[in-house]
Amino acid sequence: MSKKALYLLGIAITIIFGTFLYMKFCCNCCMKTPTEDTEKTVAVETKEPDYVPFVLNGSGIDYQTHDNLKFLKNSAMLIIPVGDSVVNGIEKLKTYLISNPKQKITITGYATSDEKNNTTFENLGLARANDVKNYFVSKGLSENQFNTKGEIIDKWKMSADTLLGPAAYNFEAVDTTAVTDEWSALKDKINADPLVLHFNTNKSSEKLDASQKQKVAAIAKYVSNVKDASVLVVGHSDNVGNRDANVILAQKRADFTRSYLAKNGIEASRIETQSKGPDEPVGENNTSEGKANNRRTVITIK
Template sequence: MKGNRFFALLLIFFLAGCAGKENLIVLTPDANGTVGAIQFKNEKGSVVLDEPGKAIIAKDSQSPPSASTPIADADTQTIFREALSAKPLAPQSFILYFDFDSNNLTAESNKLIDDILQAIKERDSQDIPVVGHTDRAGNPDYNFSLSMQRATAVRDLLVNRGIKSEFIQISSHGEGNPLIPTADNVAEARNRRVEVVVR
């Protein structure tokens, strides 16, 4: 089985058949409604699943996989109830912006801290990357240090609100990974940021 981009949830169910077990494979959208694709391949052929609500039945390696066929959402929910109930929440990303040449959050970004804390609580997260960035104004070495200060400031805010520091991984990209590409020495507010991912 070869997968392309796994945006979607892949569900596999083993069906008892006369000639042995069959695999029912269903592709469903992720929380944002995005669907990836998967190719199922064996010695007798291959088939691609790239639409939500479609399924294939795969038998043994000597039988070609079936062409994709529609499956009702209600049937998917019934067959895969246990797997779906155990499915973790998708990671959630937040972008926090900073004042120029500072590790002080903008007033608007300060309001997002409660949303980040809520996402951590909902996921019971212990994996929270916090990545600092700057714009391209100033010296690259200084900007690398400043972006680390920004990541550290966000970590400290979260720790002060009850998140364990060992759950947070901080890193710094300096000016090297701009959200908005600019020429050197250009100030760009949207590049003065920290990205927080709650997994």
């Protein structure tokens, strides 16, 4: 074999051997294993909120804001002033409790186990609950609608040396049966001794005595507290003159009474009027006294 052929053969062997070594040692260093990307997971950090929401959640009220009542560590005194959004929630609670006088709320105050109780209360959580209640009362809420209790826990959300909202509000179940019975009893009382307004011949009057005014107040109270309740006003007359004219006159008396009740706290849209004219007398129409008793309106709950 000539020198030239041997030279070329050596070059070819060198290239083949070099390629083999590159593939074996260098490419393996650059190649990724099949599972390197598929098995790699990205750790997602779940950041806890830096607040404790102020929550009022009961039947008929649902209010929440990121702001809250605050207490310094080891202190039972609420930090004043309170944020506007919390004050707004307390105003909504006030309106709700006025409309629901039977509703009770338990305020649970919290304190951490490493805090010192320098109060006369059993624990610092209870002291905080009472301070929250006192603040609510100062805003016009009824003290009788709140109960308090305290709990000691291991930790609570803090900002520096301030505890954020260490209190919860539990709306206790209302005995609706008792409430229903109360209003049913009031309705029965109103209808058993209804409000009766008497009129002079062809005239009406807004002069009510104390007993009549009390009955108007009872009717207004019932209607304002019982959903879909309505009032029935029936006008009556004596039998003097034309019957058709008396029916019209009795209707005018009923309409007058409706206007009077509307001025005294009863929605006009919840008052129904009727006229019976001279058809349902309660007195003898052959006497002045009897005719006077027949010129009337009778107000009941439907």
